[in-house]
Amino acid sequence: MQIRVADKAIDLSEGATCASVLAEGLSKKQFKNTVAAKCGETIFDLDRLIPAGCDELVPVFADTPEGLDVIRHSAAHIMAEAVKTLFPEAQVTIGPAIENGFYYDFAYKRPFTPEDLEAIEAEMERIVGRDHSFTCRLVSKDEALSLFKDMGEEYKLEIINDLGQDNYSLYSQGNFTDLCRGPHIPRTGMLKAVKLLSVAGAYWRGDEKNPMLQRIYGTAFANPKDLKTYLHRIEEAKKRDHRRLGTQLDLFSFSEEAGPGMVIWHPKGMLVRTILEDFERKEHLKRGYQIVQGPLILKRELWERSGHYENYRENMYFTEIDEQAYGIKPMNCLSHMLIYRSNIRSYRDLPQRYFELGMVHRHEKSGVLHGLSRVRAFTQDDAHIICRPDQLLEEITGVIQFVKDVAGLFGFDFELELSTRPEKSIGSDDDWERATTALTDALESVGLPYEINAGDGAFYGPKIDIKLRDALDRKWQCATVQCDFTLPERFDLHYIGQDGERHRPVMLHRVILGSVERFLGILIEHTGGAFPTWLAPTQVRILTVTDAQNDFAEACHKTLQGVGLRVEADTRNEKLGYKVREAQVEKIPYMLVIGDKEVADNVVNVRLRTGENLGTKTIDEVVDMIRNDCLEPFKRGGMSYSFF
Template identity: 55%
Template sequence: MPPADLSSGRFDFSDVGVDIVSNIQVTLKDGAVREFPLGTTVAEVAIALSRKLAQNALAGSINGRVVGLNTPIDVDAAVEIYTFDDPEGREVYRHSSSHLLAQAVQRLFPGTQLGIGPAIQDGFYYDFDSDHVFTPEDLAAIEKEMAAIVQADLPIERREVSREEAIRFFTEKGENYKVELVRDLPEDAVISMYSQGDFIDLCAGPHLPSTGAMKALKLMSLAGAYWRGSEKNKMLQRIYGTSFPKKTLLDEHLHRIEEAKRRDHRKLGQELGLYTLLEEGPGFPFFLPKGMILRNELEKFWRQAHEKAGYQEIRTPVILNQSLWERSGHWFHYKENMYTTQIDEAEYAIKPMNCPGSMLVYRQDIHSYRELPLRLAELGLVHRHELSGALHGLMRVRCFTQDDSHIFMLPSQIKEEIIGVIDLVDHFYSTFGFSYHVELSTRPENSMGSDEAWEKATEALEAALQAKGVAYKLNPGDGAFYGPKIDFHLKDCLGRTWQCGTIQLDFQLPEKFDLTYVGEDGQKHRPVMIHRVVFGSIERFIGILTEHFAGAFPAWLAPVQARVLPITDRHRDYAVEVRDALAAKGLRVELDDRNEKVNYKIREGGVQKIPYLLIVGDKEAENRAVAVRKFGAGDQGAMALDAFVDKLVQEVAEKAHS
């Protein structure tokens, strides 16, 4: 058979006297429609589109179903091609990498049974049941064997089998965990196995076409993991790894990991005296004096911005009666995460969220339509029970302060109010130098309320995003149980994303709490409500800021903004004058007059990441000046004292973030 002429999207069979009578219509991602012979593979479509695309292709989809490149297309279909830039492509690449790991382990350690080996964020893992206890030294040998398998470029082939055949095959191989997985599959499930050389695994796929497609691999760590996540089952050995199509991408990833370790907020929090976590209160952070300065600056900024935006601050109790949580729906949807207590033989709960308290505040008055929108804001301390294994510094705690706001409004005000919140969130994140992306989450399975209310709420959020020209990703089924939401995911300097701000539109709680306002017609009407946060959790936001700035906070947030370093004792009097000049302008300044060499003081100031070190000696005292060292930039030269004070005051006032 002659070679295919893929550039035209057709095969030429004229030399063998065969007419093409059965073609398929392929609809591409951009909406274009191309015609191909029946049975054309996804890889052949990629070749027809672009040589570069074909070189980078890892997988594809046919009518939304992710498939391998060798999958034939036998119906008219929408087809996409995935590369490593696509989440689907990365998942196929890394899941194939996990099979590579499993094959290498079984070659080096015969008798090892396989658990599961999925792709995960930034990598993959595989769980093993082996008599051999894996050590960090083993990882190098396993990596070497993985490289040999890549070099062999073994075809990766899929085969569908019956349930009985799969059970018989894995029973004969002594793969007890695979047999269990097969038995637990639904009766009508398609059971497939993937082979690469002498290695065969149970897997739904898809996978790369061959082992040679995997280029840069690195095994990262070892851990223990219960089979199927249950403590009742055997503890298996888990090997974590990562993989990339280019070594440069792997090197960049490993650099980010090392940089993340250097920036770890738990380590920096201790070193800089900001906050700590103690075994006497797991998941309950302690803020130290310098950490409180940082926290108070954030809260001050929050209050100023909200007052300017027309919010009124309230504070509601931490403990409220069970009946309130039943009315709000939290008792039925969130009880397992709530702490409870008994007072005067009645059941109470420590609040996991601030919204029910805000409902009670609204109900204290009769409201007119003229008062709306009413924007109530609260820095409310909430408690949520998290499993001990999920706790992580300030990022995942059991008590935290939510910067909650609840906006009560007329239905006609929804779009305008959502736009106002979007603008406020943008103001906050731009102040810290964060970029962000937006996601819209729709109705989940365990929701409450009518279809009509949910549709109306979702359309309102979409309309506001479109009016602002904000691009967003749709997350079907990921909304709150009482309404759809907009989430803001900010990006830090390492490219990591953090979900912080959120806007949730709620038609349900005003109904449950019988909230009303008196309309223009003199009758009672139901307000619509927005739940929203900007920081999300102040504790978590501080952790994010600590890692983003590597503890070197901008001057307006830094617990100590400047430190004065006299060169010798005879310069102390002028150093005190410098300190007092800064303090008089409300700046946070320290005097380091210890009997130590000035270079030692400079190094220590650098370790503590103080924005400005001011060295004073004879020349500075004579000229009423300071020699300025800026953290991260080094020696800035001499500057008149008054000029430096004005400069720092302006920098703080402008909240410069770099």
């Protein structure tokens, strides 16, 4: 019997393992970089016997995404061993690999300190140096319960009982044993580059009713060079953290008095929002959308009819008025369907495109709230396109082009995912098949690469998710388009066809930015708070050297303000260097410095927030320059826009 490795056919001997076969089929350099093996879609430990029926074995290299997951999951186990060594009373819970790293949650009597992290990291180095093997064994449920009961690991007992399996796999290295599906690197000594990053509180299973645990975050890479690059990016991310910049730029705040997850927008932040929302309204009108608005609360019966009550109510807020139950809307689709149903529609009237900058509320668990990224009250740039089935291709590709235009305007690259039917869903198999086919056809039509995200669609239909990639190469889920045959059926939407008969339309749910709050948080970090000039709350600040220039500064201020620029004048009796630094900290795009010479020559000295000095220019030249700066990103993307 033979098995393929790369381009080689390997003869299988009795008792052959993944490691022995790969060692024969790969070069020494390749095998040294191998951390696991893959057959089909399943990844195995290298010491695993060749799986039955496997005709091709693929190496999982350390520097691939799958290889990094194996390394990081193994690092989490090594970290847990170090914690148990230093803090024997700590109980272990779960420790998965996550994007760019790993974490492990521990139940311990006090929070871990930065000094504790240093000690844990040092102990991890000792464990790595011992080069212990990761070994796996399968045990019965009773054996697993007995083992973890003896160890005093109450959380593991809960996990075992909740899973309800007959058998469980256990992984051990050194003196540490954990409940785990694997796979892992062969030996602890293969962990070459690891760093613990932070500690945070986390509720057990993300529920604030459960005990608070201590979550230690870390990261690991295939080699020290990649780790160093990542740590540099982490430091840059800290500088760009939108929560810190939001305070520095006086954009927004949060208050425990108001409640967690509720954003309070300050004047400058609200101005940025208003400019962004005005842009969105204009863009939607240009693309054939109608602006609408629905109520904030709707009767519970409507949410029951739509399926939200059954499938989404744990994320909703409810209230009662005149003994009638109401749900505060978590999304805007119900009102839009009521608007459609308010008139008889002909096939000639379709598509109907309804756009709403709608405030919604979702009951997010307190443990996951994070700045603007995860809030409980936010505004969606939500739209619903109700169309004929034969119009789906054009409408879906139109949404993708809309997203592409807006992403390009802000300098984002993006990736596409097709998310298919989840386990918890409504609607017929036929409707789901038609919806998935429509999205697939649109993706093929635009010719952009995409990945399949199985089982992650909305409960009423499959979706295309668009993930933005920012300046630090991080991915953010923002835009989406969802194809829905089910809700039009439940709400009895119809149109009169050419044959004079009633026909069922299709509904597309879509957002371009997604949550306005979340998008602004992403944009702040993407730009480091230096908004593009067209979006900056203050575009120009005039800086005087002495009081003698105040009259000229006031005249310049009136001229700039008169043509629609957002301008401030700083005529305080402060040193010029101080004023310039303050304007740079506030990320103001243009500074116009005025001294006696500038007044005499009727010009201003133009400086940029980057520190570049453009020299002297007339006010008319400044106006033209700033206007061109505002319009340049729109021209670059082939979009037209009017500010002035």
